[in-house]
Amino acid sequence: MSARDDVLARVRAALGAPAPGPGPAAGRAAASGGTAPAGTVPREYRAHGDVAPGSAEVVEVLVDRLVDYRAHVHHAAGPADVAALVGDLLADATSVVVPAGLDEAWLGGLGDATAVVRDARDDPRTPDELDRTDAVVTAARVAIADTGTIVLDGEPDQGRRAVTLVPDVHVCVVRTDQVVQTVPEAVRLLAAHPERPQTWISGPSATSDIELSRVEGVHGPRTLHVVLIGA
Amino acid sequence: MTRTFLGLPVRRGARTLPDDVARPGGHGTSASAGRASDAFGDVPHPDAPLRWGDAFPDAARVALQNTQLRRNLAHATSTIRTKRAAVVGEVPDWEALRDAGSAIKTDVMARLPELLEELERNVVARGGVVHWARDADEANRIVADLVKAKGVDEVVKVKSMATQEIGLNEALAAEGIAAYETDLAELIVQLADDMPSHILVPAIHRNRAEIREIFLARMGDAPPDLSDVPRELAMAARAHLRRKFLSAKVAISGANFGVADTGTLTVVESEGNGRMCLTLPETLITVMGIEKVVPTYTDLEVFLQLLPRSSTGERMNPYTSLWTGVTPGDGPQEFHLVLLDNGRTDVLADEVGRAALHCIRCSACLNVCPVYERVGGHAYGSVYPGPIGAILTPQLTKASGGLSGHDDPNASLPYASTLCGACYEVCPVKIDIPSILVELRAREVDADRGRPTGWGAAMKAASFVMSDARRFRLAGKAAGLGRVVAGSKGRISTLPPPASGWTRSRDLPAPAQQTFRDWWRDRPADAPRTEGGEGR
Numbered sequence: 003m004s005a006r007d008d009v010l011a012r013v014r015a016a017l018g019a020p021a022p023g024p025g026p027a028a029g030r031a032a033a034s035g036g037t038a039p040a041g042t043v044p045r046e047y048r049a050h051g052d053v054a055p056g057s058a059e060v061v062e063v064l065v066d067r068l069v070d071y072r073a074h075v076h077h078a079a080g081p082a083d084v085a086a087l088v089g090d091l092l093a094d095a096t097s098v099v100v101p102a103g104l105d106e107a108w109l110g111g112l113g114d115a116t117a118v119v120r121d122a123r124d125d126p127r128t129p130d131e132l133d134r135t136d137a138v139v140t141a142a143r144v145a146i147a148d149t150g151t152i153v154l155d156g157e158p159d160q161g162r163r164a165v166t167l168v169p170d171v172h173v174c175v176v177r178t179d180q181v182v183q184t185v186p187e188a189v190r191l192l193a194a195h196p197e198r199p200q201t202w203i204s205g206p207s208a209t210s211d212i213e214l215s216r217v218e219g220v221h222g223p224r225t226l227h228v229v230l231i232g233a
Numbered sequence: 234m235t236r237t238f239l240g241l242p243v244r245r246g247a248r249t250l251p252d253d254v255a256r257p258g259g260h261g262t263s264a265s266a267g268r269a270s271d272a273f274g275d276v277p278h279p280d281a282p283l284r285w286g287d288a289f290p291d292a293a294r295v296a297l298q299n300t301q302l303r304r305n306l307a308h309a310t311s312t313i314r315t316k317r318a319a320v321v322g323e324v325p326d327w328e329a330l331r332d333a334g335s336a337i338k339t340d341v342m343a344r345l346p347e348l349l350e351e352l353e354r355n356v357v358a359r360g361g362v363v364h365w366a367r368d369a370d371e372a373n374r375i376v377a378d379l380v381k382a383k384g385v386d387e388v389v390k391v392k393s394m395a396t397q398e399i400g401l402n403e404a405l406a407a408e409g410i411a412a413y414e415t416d417l418a419e420l421i422v423q424l425a426d427d428m429p430s431h432i433l434v435p436a437i438h439r440n441r442a443e444i445r446e447i448f449l450a451r452m453g454d455a456p457p458d459l460s461d462v463p464r465e466l467a468m469a470a471r472a473h474l475r476r477k478f479l480s481a482k483v484a485i486s487g488a489n490f491g492v493a494d495t496g497t498l499t500v501v502e503s504e505g506n507g508r509m510c511l512t513l514p515e516t517l518i519t520v521m522g523i524e525k526v527v528p529t530y531t532d533l534e535v536f537l538q539l540l541p542r543s544s545t546g547e548r549m550n551p552y553t554s555l556w557t558g559v560t561p562g563d564g565p566q567e568f569h570l571v572l573l574d575n576g577r578t579d580v581l582a583d584e585v586g587r588a589a590l591h592c593i594r595c596s597a598c599l600n601v602c603p604v605y606e607r608v609g610g611h612a613y614g615s616v617y618p619g620p621i622g623a624i625l626t627p628q629l630t631k632a633s634g635g636l637s638g639h640d641d642p643n644a645s646l647p648y649a650s651t652l653c654g655a656c657y658e659v660c661p662v663k664i665d666i667p668s669i670l671v672e673l674r675a676r677e678v679d680a681d682r683g684r685p686t687g688w689g690a691a692m693k694a695a696s697f698v699m700s701d702a703r704r705f706r707l708a709g710k711a712a713g714l715g716r717v718v719a720g721s722k723g724r725i726s727t728l729p730p731p732a733s734g735w736t737r738s739r740d741l742p743a744p745a746q747q748t749f750r751d752w753w754r755d756r757p758a759d760a761p762r763t764e765g766g767e768g769r
Contacts, residue, residue, distance in 0.1 A: 006365040009523065009574045016582035043336040047535070067548060098499050123562025129479040149541075149549035157661050162563040163512040167505065168479075180283040189534035189691075196495040196530045197359060199560045202537075202553035207505035210545050211418035211434055212318075212441055212463040214309045220417065220467050222475065222505025222552060 008031025051183020069148025103158020316546025355496025359558020393487025
């Protein structure tokens with residue numbers, strides 16, 4: 003019997019022939035919530051937030067959470083503002099990698115001293131090339147206000163997962179109409195394309211491994227700038 | 234099991250990375266392996282990741298002597314408890330999320346065969362390869378063969394409980410493959426040649442000063458002026474692992490969730506080491522326990538709310554990666570999923586105990602447990618410590634006597650609890666750990682029934698005495714002699730074995746001067762019924 007068939011047979015046997023009859027605690031365990039019949043999952047939790055996607059209130063919550071994670075938040079009225087901000091933020095960068103599908107207008111403020119490196123699935127930069135790049139600029143798919151999370155799904159304006167990982171500075175441009183309040187709102191939106199590789203980002207990389215105190219900046223980008231357009 | 238004591242170090246052959254000295258940038262460990270100054274305290278060296286060391290009562294007694302350990306744990310667990318309480322408190326529908334999480338997991342267990350087949354189908358449809366492993370040896374063999382087929386002798390690893398549980402690093406080392414742990418806490422544990430003591434923060438038993446010492450002695454490329462500021466320590470780890478990430482050909486991970494209806498795998502992490510491993514290498518091998526499957530993609534909306542707040546006490550962990558098979562041009566172009574049983578079907582066969590498989594490895598139960606806080610993770614003798622470990626470890630090792638064997642150290646684990654219930658209160662998927670502990674205790678007692686024990690002999694003797702009025706009266710009188718032992722202080726503090734089991738931690742009050750029967754016989758006939766007599 004193959005391991006596959008064997009494991010599946012064991013699982014079926016385990017479910018079909020419950021072992022040593024319920025002892026003294028069985029009644030309590032059964033009464034304590036963890037045993038809804040198969041197929042009936044109560045979903046009383048919030049599927050939507052109290053505030054509308056893209057509203058000023060929801061953006062305010064997102065900003066609060068991002069700042070709490072030590073991300074830097076900037077506001078832009080439109081593409082020209084974005085270009086100016088990106089130019090300012092990356093004034094010292096000698097090279098910036100951008101996904102091939104990024105809005106070119108956002109890069110107009112970069113100085114001549116900053117080389118722009120393109121990356122695409124059919125024309126990828128190597129990890130070493132990315133390591134020599136100072137920063138990355140991308141768009142985003144959706145942002146979750148309650149948790150301060152930005153989700154990238156690898157589309158051409160967000161790029162391969164590696165480009166937002168190796169460079170030390172990530173400038174992420176989020177439209178305010180992409181901001182939802184709750185996790186379920188974001189998951190249901192992302193469920194349209196579950197096959198896309200996703201990266202959920204909540205602040206710069208961090209660790210709590212030393213005495214459970216949070217330290218920002220480990221292997222991922224140590225600096226995260228979030229530019230909100232339309233705020 | 235062998236232990237390394239300060240001054241008497243014995244290194245496990247299998248645990249040590251092969252020939253690190255010859256690897257620039259590798260963990261420089263083996264050169265000075267034999268020196269006493271190299272040993273970081275009394276660290277366990279297990280032969281089996283799910284069963285090592287002494288039984289809990291003995292291991293706990295030793296651990297309680299370690300005041301540094303208790304200080305480190307008290308500090309860390311109180312920090313995380315406060316953070317968790319704050320971020321859970323701000324979620325208005327927390328209880329509804331717990332109910333949903335619990336029900337989804339119950340549903341998963343009931344439909345496990347179909348869900349596993351569905352997951353397999355969808356992973357394969359998206360270009361992944363699915364392997365099945367009955368036990369640790371089989372899983373280790375599969376992974377080692379896959380790595381060797383790629384022609385490499387080192388891999389990078391994302392922290393994973395499943396690979397801890399099967400002893401993958403040791404198995405790979407035996408095949409000449411070096412596995413580099415990249416999670417900061419796992420790195421600390423690996424460099425110190427230590428064992429993890431916490432599900433989430435394996436080095437929770439180490440404070441910053443100890444971590445600095447470990448880095449300086451073992452990392453090889455730690456800056457000589459390294460301080461014990463956590464940020465500096467984190468930067469040293471970043472520099473140390475950078476090259477490994479950029480050049481690794483094969484990565485090994487676990488999985489937090491595997492989505493049946495889409496074939497999507499999920500890893501939740503903080504540092505970016507997970508993203509490095511899941512994204513940069515050409516080949517990714519993921520080892521996942523069969524209980525980690527969830528039915529639908531939208532079920533993630535429940536668990537991605539429950540897990541981060543329960544584990545690190547954050548609204549969301551810094552990074553979550555989701556991938557489905559292979560994405561052409563983005564990330565590893567070869568993906569293997571190893572589905573692991575290793576005792577899980579034995580747990581599943583128990584209608585009460587199977588709820589232990591609902592665990593999402595958040596570690597909230599460890600952080601609130603008064604027993605864990607005082608003895609630490611190593612005393613549990615398993616990679617799964619704390620309350621969840623006390624119900625999971627004996628059941629996972631049930632086939633080899635983990636639950637019923639009176640000489641098996643794991644059989645004592647269900648007693649490693651005060652049954653205070655704090656673990657159940659915080660569990661994001663509402664595992665009723667106290668009830669399962671009571672159930673497992675009953676099983677262990679039942680399994681031991683009929684075997685001659687001191688307890689059994691004592692109960693037999695008591696039965697003999699108490700079933701006859703004359704014998705009982707004589708015994709009562711004999712007990713009065715205890716007053717001699719008690720002396721003028723009126724209590725008995727030390728008795729010879731086996732009664733020392735009681736007096737070691739409690740006093741025994743001196744027996745009354747007069748037995749109840751004597752008092753009843755001698756009481757004045759007109760004494761008011763509500764008062765006791767003088768012999769009371």
